[in-house]
Amino acid sequence: MKNIVKTNAVVIRKINYGDTSKIATVFTEKLGKISLIVKGGRSSKSRTGNVIDIFNVVEIVCNFKETRDIQILSQTELLHYFPKLIEDFNKSKYALAVLELINALLPENEPHPLIYKSIERLFIILNESQRNPKELFTRFLLFFCKETGYEFNPEFCTFCGKHVEEFSLYKFNYDYGILCPECSKNKMISFEFSQELFKILKCLSSKNSETNYRDSDLDTVISFIQRFLNYNIPEFKGLKSLKI
Ligand SMILES: [Zn+2]
Numbered sequence: 001m002k003n004i005v006k007t008n009a010v011v012i013r014k015i016n017y018g019d020t021s022k023i024a025t026v027f028t029e030k031l032g033k034i035s036l037i038v039k040g041g042r043s044s045k046s047r048t049g050n051v052i053d054i055f056n057v058v059e060i061v062c063n064f065k066e067t068r069d070i071q072i073l074s075q076t077e078l079l080h081y082f083p084k085l086i087e088d089f090n091k092s093k094y095a096l097a098v099l100e101l102i103n104a105l106l107p108e109n110e111p112h113p114l115i116y117k118s119i120e121r122l123f124i125i126l127n128e129s130q131r132n133p134k135e136l137f138t139r140f141l142l143f144f145c146k147e148t149g150y151e152f153n154p155e156f157c158t159f160c161g162k163h164v165e166e167f168s169l170y171k172f173n174y175d176y177g178i179l180c181p182e183c184s185k186n187k188m189i190s191f192e193f194s195q196e197l198f199k200i201l202k203c204l205s206s207k208n209s210e211t212n213y214r215d216s217d218l219d220t221v222i223s224f225i226q227r228f229l230n231y232n233i234p235e236f237k238g239l240k241s242l243k244i
């Protein structure tokens with residue numbers, strides 16, 4: 001299959017290729033993650049080379065062939081550029097973590113239009129607002145898990161069905177999910193949830209953005225999700241951008 005595709009995309013990374021070109025990895029709305037060759041992209045005078053740059057949202061036209069590892073770019077248009085995101089260390093750290101997640105966990109040529117849209121929206125918010133980047137990232141991470149099928153449902157005990165609100169502390173097993181204190185006896189425990197953490201997770205998964213979260217709570221959630229993803233996808237070793 002070979003066809004001309006026009007789609008929005010966010011640029012994930014760019015590496016040198018030969019003396020004059022670059023190879024870019026982009027996450028597109030219609031084709032998912034793909035690699036593109038940017039001919040002449042190493043020159044600072046290359047318009048396409050400057051447009052195809054990390055974090056930028058672009059519209060591309062490419063000659064897409066599924067059997068090809070690297071696609072050929074025929075047109076590029078810059079749609080969004082995020083100067084305030086790039087200048088701010090904290091904002092760019094979490095934006096990088098988003099791109100790293102896509103690069104590490106999504107296979108090539110598999111479209112996820114909802115994830116794509118949420119990244120575009122997230123980068124616009126990071127660039128334009130003063131909202132806490134760590135909170136926005138945590139929300140994105142929960143959404144990403146849900147959309148990719150790695151959702152954990154911290155509502156009921158997997159074995160007896162009791163609602164977690166009945167307990168002050170409950171346990172999480174990577175294979176079984178949530179367990180109440182009674183059912184967790186003699187089982188491997190991967191993680192402990194407090195009632196408070198449960199409420200935070202619920203709140204972060206909702207649209208409500210009124211709450212101010214403690215940094216340490218967001219760190220706990222991010223660390224838990226990374227461990228959960230690592231358990232399910234052993235090649236995933238955690239997000240390097242967050243270790244800086
Ligand atoms: Zn139980």
